[in-house]
Amino acid sequence: MAEDLNWAVGGEAGDGIDSTGKIFAQALSRAGRHVFTSKDFASRIRGGYTAYKIRTSVDRVQSVVDRLDILVALTQRTIDENLDELHEDSAIIYDGERSWEAEIPEEMNAVDVPLKSLAEDAGGAIMRNIVALGAACEITGFDVEYLDEALEKRFGGKGSKIVENNKEAARAGQEYVQEHYDLDHLGYDLETTDNDYVLLNGNEAVGMGALAAGCRFYAGYPITPATSIMEYLTGRIEEYGGHVVQAEDELSAINMALGGARAGARSMTATSGAGIDLMTETFGLVATSETPLVIADVQRSGPSTGMPTKQEQGDLNMALYGGHGEVPRFVVAPTSIDECFWKTIEAFNLAEKYQTPVFLVSDLAMSVTEQTFAPETFDMDAVEIDRGKLVDDDSVDEWLDEQGRFRAHAVTDDGVSPRAIPGTIDGAHMSTGLEHDELGRRTEDQDERVQQVDKRNRKVETAKETESWDYREFGDEDADNLIISWGSNEGALAEALEYLEDDGIDVRVISVPYIFPRPDLSDEIDAADETIVVECNATGQFADLLEHDTLTRLKRINKYTGVRFKADELAEQITEKLSEEVPAQ
Amino acid sequence: MSSDVRFTDFKSDKQPTWCPGCGDFGTMNGMMKALAETGNDPDNTFVVAGIGCSGKIGTYMHSYALHGVHGRALPVGTGVKMARPDIEVMVAGGDGDGYSIGAGHFVHAVRRNVDMTYCVMDNRIYGLTKGQASPTSRSDFETSTTPEGPKQPPVNPLALALASGASFIAQSFSSDALRHQEIVQKAVEHDGFGFVNVFSPCVTFNDVDTYDYFRDNLVDLKEEDHDPTNYEAAKQVILDSNKEYQGVMYQDEDSVPYHEQHGVTEDMSEIPDGAPDDAMDLVREFY
Numbered sequence: 045m046a047e048d049l050n051w052a053v054g055g056e057a058g059d060g061i062d063s064t065g066k067i068f069a070q071a072l073s074r075a076g077r078h079v080f081t082s083k084d085f086a087s088r089i090r091g092g093y094t095a096y097k098i099r100t101s102v103d104r105v106q107s108v109v110d111r112l113d114i115l116v117a118l119t120q121r122t123i124d125e126n127l128d129e130l131h132e133d134s135a136i137i138y139d140g141e142r143s144w145e146a147e148i149p150e151e152m153n154a155v156d157v158p159l160k161s162l163a164e165d166a167g168g169a170i171m172r173n174i175v176a177l178g179a180a181c182e183i184t185g186f187d188v189e190y191l192d193e194a195l196e197k198r199f200g201g202k203g204s205k206i207v208e209n210n211k212e213a214a215r216a217g218q219e220y221v222q223e224h225y226d227l228d229h230l231g232y233d234l235e236t237t238d239n240d241y242v243l244l245n246g247n248e249a250v251g252m253g254a255l256a257a258g259c260r261f262y263a264g265y266p267i268t269p270a271t272s273i274m275e276y277l278t279g280r281i282e283e284y285g286g287h288v289v290q291a292e293d294e295l296s297a298i299n300m301a302l303g304g305a306r307a308g309a310r311s312m313t314a315t316s317g318a319g320i321d322l323m324t325e326t327f328g329l330v331a332t333s334e335t336p337l338v339i340a341d342v343q344r345s346g347p348s349t350g351m352p353t354k355q356e357q358g359d360l361n362m363a364l365y366g367g368h369g370e371v372p373r374f375v376v377a378p379t380s381i382d383e384c385f386w387k388t389i390e391a392f393n394l395a396e397k398y399q400t401p402v403f404l405v406s407d408l409a410m411s412v413t414e415q416t417f418a419p420e421t422f423d424m425d426a427v428e429i430d431r432g433k434l435v436d437d438d439s440v441d442e443w444l445d446e447q448g449r450f451r452a453h454a455v456t457d458d459g460v461s462p463r464a465i466p467g468t469i470d471g472a473h474m475s476t477g478l479e480h481d482e483l484g485r486r487t488e489d490q491d492e493r494v495q496q497v498d499k500r501n502r503k504v505e506t507a508k509e510t511e512s513w514d515y516r517e518f519g520d521e522d523a524d525n526l527i528i529s530w531g532s533n534e535g536a537l538a539e540a541l542e543y544l545e546d547d548g549i550d551v552r553v554i555s556v557p558y559i560f561p562r563p564d565l566s567d568e569i570d571a572a573d574e575t576i577v578v579e580c581n582a583t584g585q586f587a588d589l590l591e592h593d594t595l596t597r598l599k600r601i602n603k604y605t606g607v608r609f610k611a612d613e614l615a616e617q618i619t620e621k622l623s624e625e626v627p628a629q
Numbered sequence: 630m631s632s633d634v635r636f637t638d639f640k641s642d643k644q645p646t647w648c649p650g651c652g653d654f655g656t657m658n659g660m661m662k663a664l665a666e667t668g669n670d671p672d673n674t675f676v677v678a679g680i681g682c683s684g685k686i687g688t689y690m691h692s693y694a695l696h697g698v699h700g701r702a703l704p705v706g707t708g709v710k711m712a713r714p715d716i717e718v719m720v721a722g723g724d725g726d727g728y729s730i731g732a733g734h735f736v737h738a739v740r741r742n743v744d745m746t747y748c749v750m751d752n753r754i755y756g757l758t759k760g761q762a763s764p765t766s767r768s769d770f771e772t773s774t775t776p777e778g779p780k781q782p783p784v785n786p787l788a789l790a791l792a793s794g795a796s797f798i799a800q801s802f803s804s805d806a807l808r809h810q811e812i813v814q815k816a817v818e819h820d821g822f823g824f825v826n827v828f829s830p831c832v833t834f835n836d837v838d839t840y841d842y843f844r845d846n847l848v849d850l851k852e853e854d855h856d857p858t859n860y861e862a863a864k865q866v867i868l869d870s871n872k873e874y875q876g877v878m879y880q881d882e883d884s885v886p887y888h889e890q891h892g893v894t895e896d897m898s899e900i901p902d903g904a905p906d907d908a909m910d911l912v913r914e915f916y
Contacts, residue, residue, distance in 0.1 A: 074916075242915035252911050258900030261712050263704075284905055285895035287711050287888075292737040296704040299697065303708020306695055307675065307716060308898025311708065329698050419916075424908035429900065447642065465898050466693040466709070466716045472671040474641075474687050476696035485643060485688055 047101065049184060049232060050111050052126065053173065054095035055118030057088055063198070064116070064173035065096025066414070068180070069243060071194035072100045073416050075187070076237030080105040080535070081245075081414040082608065084125075087268070087352045093121050102235050106380070106415065106535030107611040113230075114183060116176040120144050135230055137179050139172065155179060155225060162216040167209035174210050178217025185229035187236070188218050242419050246384045246410035246532075249422075250340060251276030253388030254312055256427045259338075260286035261304035261311040263297045268352045269408045270314040270342040294322035298339065302330055305337045306475065308465030310392050314340035314404075318349065320359060324366045327401060329477040331371035334453065334461065334500070336395035336432070338388070340404040342411045343531075345606050354606030355409040357531050357580040363403040364560055364589075370497075372504045374398070375559035377405040379516065379534040381415045383557060385422055394511070397432040398460060398503045405559065407580065409608035410532035435462045437469045444470060451482040455495050459502030508561045515556045515563050523550035525622055526572035528565065528598075530556045530586050532608065533578050539611035540618060549619060559586070566594045576601055576621050580608065599624065636665040639674070641691040647682060648756075652829030652840075655803035656750050657686055659827075660719060663746075663813035664692075669717045676719050677706045679731065681757045682831075683723035683750040700731030703738040706745045707887075712897040714888045717817070718745035725755050728764040728784045735786075739793040739822055744886035746816045746823040749786065750803070752831035753838045760834035770837060786826050787867040787878060796821040796884035798867065799877040802843050803829040808851075808875060815877055821884035828875075843873070850876030858882055 053064045062083070069079045080099045086092035097112070099105050112129040115122065116137045123136060123146065130136070132151040140146065140156035148154040157179045159172035166175070174195070181188045195210045221227070244252070251273050254262070262281060264274040278288045286309075291297035297313045304311035315323060320341050330337050343359045345351035363375045374394050378387040384406060391402040435443060443451050443462040452473040454461045461482075464471025474484040479496060481487045516534070519527075519541050529537055534555040544551050552572070556562060569575050569590070576599040577587035584600040591598055601617050603609055639661035647653050664674055674692040678684040680699035687694035693716075697705050706720040727735055727749045738747070754772065755761040761774040765786065769778035790798045797819040801809040809827065816823025828843050855876065856862055863879035888894070 240916060242912055244915040248915070255911060256904040256908050258905075260897035260900065261708065263708060280911070282892065285893075286897055287891060287893045289707065289711060291704065292733055295701060296707075296734055296737070299701040299704035300708035300711070302697075303677070303695070303705035303710075304712040304897070305708070306693075306705075307709040307712035308896075309712035310897075310900060311712070326698055326701065333695065419909075419912050422912045424904035424912070427904035427908070429902055466675050466713060467673055467898075469672050472674075472691060472693050474694040474696065476687070477698060478696065 048099055048105060049101070049113055049234065050097065050099050050109065051114045051180065052095050052097040052112055053116040053176065054093065054122030054125065056090070057086060057092050057094045058090035059118050060173050061094045061096050064177065065098060067191070067194045067198050068177055069098050069414055070197060071190040072098065073241045073243040074193045075190040075234070076239040076241065077102055077234065078105050078241070079243060079414065079416045080107065082108045082409070083412045085353050093119070093125055095122065095125070102237060107539040108608065109612045110610050114180055116173070116180060117146070120146060123148060133230060135183050135227065137176050137183070153227060153230065155183065155221060157217060157220050159217070162220060163213050166213035166216055171210055171213040174213040175217035178214035179221045181214070182218040182221040183227055183230055184232040184234050186234040188214055190236070240419065241416035243414050243416050244381065245412055245414045246378070246381045246406055247272040247342065248276050249381050249384035250314070250388045250404070250406065251280070252422065253385040254392070255280060255284060256385070256424055257389040257392040258310045258429055259312050259392060260284065260309040261301065262286070262313065263289045263291050263300035263304070264313050264315065265291050265294045265297045265319060267316050267319045269344055269411045270316045270319070270340065272411065273314045273340060273342070294319040295325060298323040298326045298330070301337055302326060302335055305335045310396070312338040312340065314342065316342045316344050317346045317359060320362060320366065327367045328369055328371055330401040331373060331500070332477050333475040334399040335401070336399050337401045338391045338395050338404055339401055340406065343405065343407040351606045355407060355580055355608045356604060356606065357407050358585070359405065360559060360585040363405050372400055372500050373560065374400060374402045374507070375405060376402060377531050377557055377559050378410070379531060379555045379557050381410060381413065382417055382421045384410065387557060389427055393428070393430045394507070397430055398507055399432065399463060400503060405531070407532050433460055433462050435464050435468065435471065440464055440468055440471045445483070449473070449483050452484050453480060453482050453496065455482060455499045458506040459499050460506065504561060513558045513561050513563050515554050517552065517554045519553045520550040521552055523552040524573040525549065525551045526568060526575040527551055527553045527578060527618065528556065528575060528590065529553070529578040530559065531579070533580065536609040536611045536614050537578065540615040543612055543615035544618060547619065549622070551618070562589070564593065565590060569594050569596055569598070574599065574622055576618060578609070578614070580604065634665050634670045636662040638671055639664055639690050639692060641689055643688050645685065645689045647685070648833050650832040651682070652752060652803040652831070653682055653686070653750050655806055655809065656748065656827045656829045657689060659801070659803065659806060659809040659813050660721070660748055661690060662810045663817050664717065664719065666814055667817045673715070674717045674719065675709045676721065677702045677709065678721045679723070679726035681723040681726050681755070683721050683726060686721045700726050700729070701734060702726065703731065703734045703747065707738060707741065707743045710743050710745050711888060711893060714893060715896055720745055720747045722747065722749050724749060724751040724753060724763045724765045728786055728789070736789065736793045739790050739795045739824065741887045742796050742821040742884060744821055744888060746813065746825070748813060748825045748827055750829035751786070751826050752829050752835055754831050754835040756831045756834055767837065785867070790824050791864065791867050791879065795824055795879065796881040797823045797877070798863065798879040799825045800875050801825055801827050802847055802875050803827055804840055804843070805875065808849065812875070812877060819880065819884065821886045846873050848872050848874050850874050850878065
C-alpha cells in the first residue's frame with residue numbers, strides 16, 4: 045500500500061468546512077494525487093459538528109480508514125469527535141487566540157496558528173480556513189502552488205483581488221508554521237505526478253450520466269442526499285434543450301417525470317427514503333402504463349425521517365417490492381462513483397428498451413464522496429443509446445388493429461410492445477393504471493388480464509436472457525473465503541483485502557451492481573467454504589435475497605451506525621467473522 | 630391536416646359508462662369541439678385524466694392519453710407540456726380529484742402557468758364511490774358520510790385559482806353546450822394555464838345541484854358587461870357568494886406560459902445516438 049495521508053477539517057456547520065475541504069482536495073488532485081473524501085454532517089444549517097475528510101495517495105484510494113494524520117480543528121468538538129482516529133504523530137492545527145481553550149492530548153503535535161488574525165491581515169477573517177490550508181501544506185511538505193491553482197478555480201469568478209488575498213492568506217499560514225515550528229513535515233513528502241485527474245462525487249456522476257444518456261426532463265423535490273443531482277442538472281440540462289422542474293412534492297415530481305416520459309423525453313426523478321414512499325403511489329402506474337422512467341433512490345438512514353444525513357443501505361426491499369400488486373421493474377445499484385455514471389446510462393437504456401421503471405439505487409456515502417479518476421474513465425465516445433421499439437409514422441402501420449387503432453400494449457413474444465410518442469400519426473392511444481387490453485383500454489376480462497400480466501413479466505425474462513447481469517470481482521479467485529457486497533461498500537472491501545493479505549487471509553470479493561435481475565451466485569457460494577455478505581443495514585436485506593436464491597445460510601456483516609465502512613475496520617470484522625461458526629443450515 | 634379535423638375524430642369507439650343524463654357527456658363534447666375548433670387533431674393532442682367519473686374521459690376520447698392516479702393529472706400534464714411544447718395538452722378532473730386530493734397540485738399548476746387547459750367536472754359530490762361529500766358540496770348537503778351535512782364551507786375553486794395567481798379563470802355549465810364549448814375554446818387559446826370549472830350535474834347522487842338549479846340560477850357574464858381583463862371586477866365576481874356565474878371571469882392578456890418563461894422551446898423527444906458532441910466538456914469541468 046502506498047503511503048497515504050489522512051486529513052480533515054472540522055467545525056460548525058456554516059464555518060465553510062465543505063468549501064475548505066473541497067479546495068484542498070482539488071489542490072491534491074491538481075498535483076496528480078488520488079483523493080477520496082468523506083463528509084460528516086448534521087441535519088442543520090448552522091451549528092452542529094461537521095467535518096470534511098480527505099484520504100490521499102499517489103495510488104488509487106477508494107475508502108476511508110480509521111486514522112487521521114492532520115486535523116484542522118475549528119472547535120474543541122472537532123478534536124473530541126476524532127480522538128479515536130488521531131494517533132501520536134497526528135498534527136492538530138488550531139487557533140489558540142480563539143475563545144475556546146484547545147485540549148490536545150500531549151503526545152500529539154499541537155500546531156497553534158492565529159488563523160483569524162493572519163486572515164484579517166490578508167484581507168478578511170473569512171479566510172482563516174485558507175490560512176489553515178497553508179499551514180497544512182507546510183506541515184506535509186505539499187507545494188503551496190497547487191493550492192494556488194485550486195484557489196484560482198474556486199475564486200476566479202470573484203475577481204483577481206479575492207484570489208490574491210486568498211493566496212496571501214495561504215502563504216501567511218505556511219510561513220507562520222515555518223517560523224514557529226520545527227516539524228520537518230512530520231516525515232511526509234507528498235509526491236506529485238503529471239496526471240490530470242477529475243474529482244467528482246456520486247451524485248455528480250449520476251447527473252453527468254443522465255446528460256450523456258440524453259436525459260432531457262427532470263422533475264424532483266429537494267431531499268437530502270438526492271438534491272445535488274437536481275442541482276447538477278439545473279443549468280446544465282438547459283444547454284441540451286432540457287429542463288428541470290422543482291415540483292411541489294414527490295408525488296408531483298414522479299408524475300411530471302411520467303408525463304415527460306410519455307411525451308417521449310428521456311425523463312428522470314431522484315429522491316431518498318421518505319420521498320420514495322410518496323412516489324410509490326405512482327410507481328405502479330409507471331409500470332402498468334409501461335412508461336420508461338428512471339427513478340433514483342439515494343438511500344439514507346431510515347425508517348421515517350431516520351437520520352437524514354447519515355449512511356444506510358436500507359431501501360433495498362422497498363426498491364424490490366415497493367408498491368401494491370405485482371409489477372416488473374429493474375433495480376440497478378452502482379457500486380462505485382464511476383459506476384454511478386455508467387449505470388445511469390444503462391438505466392435509461394433499460395427503461396426505454398423494456399418500457400419499465402428502473403430504480404437506480406445509490407447511497408449517501410457514495411453520493412457525497414468525491415473521488416479522483418482519469419478523465420477517460422468517463423469516455424463519452426463509448427456511450428451507447430438504445431431507445432427500444434419506438435415506432436414512427438411509417439412503422440406504426442404494422443401495429444394497427446383492423447379498425448386502425450394503435451396497439452400500444454400489443455402482446456409480443458418478448459413482452460415489449462411498440463411505442464408511439466405523441467405526434468406520431470395514427471399512434472394515438474390511451475394508457476392507464478387500470479388493467480387494460482392491447483389498446484390500453486380498461487378490461488376485467490380474465491384472459492386479457494393474464495395476457496397482460498404475463499406480457500409485462502415476460503419483459504424481465506427477455507432482459508434476463510438478453511442483457512448482462514454480471515458482477516465485479518477481485519481478490520483471490522480461488523480463495524476459500526467469499527465476501528459478497530452491493531452498493532458503495534466495494535471501495536472499502538477492495539482496500540480491506542490488502543489488510544487481510546498482510547495477515548495472510550485470502551479472500552475472493554464479489555460486488556454486485558444488479559439487484560433485480562441479479563446474477564446467480566449459487567456456484568460461487570457453493571465453491572466457497574465460507575461466505576459473508578457485507579451491507580450497511582441491520583437486517584441483511586441482500587443476504588436474505590442470496591439465501592433465498594441459493595438455499596444456503598450465509599454469514600453477515602451489517603453496519604447501521606450511520607457511518608460507512610472503513611477499510612481497516614472492515615478487515616478486522618471479516619477476520620472475526622471468519623472465525624465464527626458457520627450458521628446452521 | 631387540421632382543417633379537416635372534425636370533433637368526432639376525438640371520439641373513441643368506446644361507449645361511455647356514465648349514467649344516462651350525466652353532465653360529463655356535455656362536458657366532454659364541449660372539450661372535443663373546442664379542440665377541433667382550435668385546429669388540433671388526435672395525434673398532436675394529449676389528454677390527461679385523474680380518477681373518478683371524470684377520469685374515464687381518456688377512454689372515451691381519441692388522442693394520446695393517460696389515465697393516471699387520483700389527483701395527479703396536472704403534474705402529468707405539466708411533464709408532457711415541458712417535454713413537448715408542440716403538443717396540445719388538456720387535463721380533465723373532478724371536484725374531488727382536483728380540489729381534494731389534488732388541491733396542492735392545483736395551486737402549483739396554476740402559479741406555474743403551464744400552457745394547458747384544465748377542465749374540472751364539478752358535480753359537487755363523489756359519484757363513482759356512490760355519493761359522499763366533495764370539497765365543493767354545500768355545508769348542509771346530506772350524504773352517506775355527512776348525514777347532517779359537511780358543516781364546513783365549500784371550496785371556492787375560482788377564488789383558489791385567483792389567489793394562486795391564475796392567468797385564466799372561467800366557469801361553464803355542461804348543459805349550455807354552445808357557451809361551454811366557447812369558454813373551453815377560450816381556455817385552449819389562452820397562452821398559459823386555462824382553468825375552467827364546469828358545472829356537470831350528477832343525476833344519480835346530487836338532487837340539489839341539478840340541471841334545473843343551474844338553469845334557473847346561473848348568471849352569464851356575457852350579459853353582465855363583465856370585463857375579464859379587469860382584475861378588480863374579476864375578484865368581485867369570483868368572491869360573490871350570492872350568485873353562480875358562467876363565463877370567463879379573468880384573463881391576463883399578457884400571460885407568458887411557463888415553458889416560454891423558462892426558454893423551453895425544443896422537442897425533448899429527439900436525442901443524439903450517443904453522448905452529445907461536447908460531452909467531454911462535462912468531464913473537464915471536474916478537473
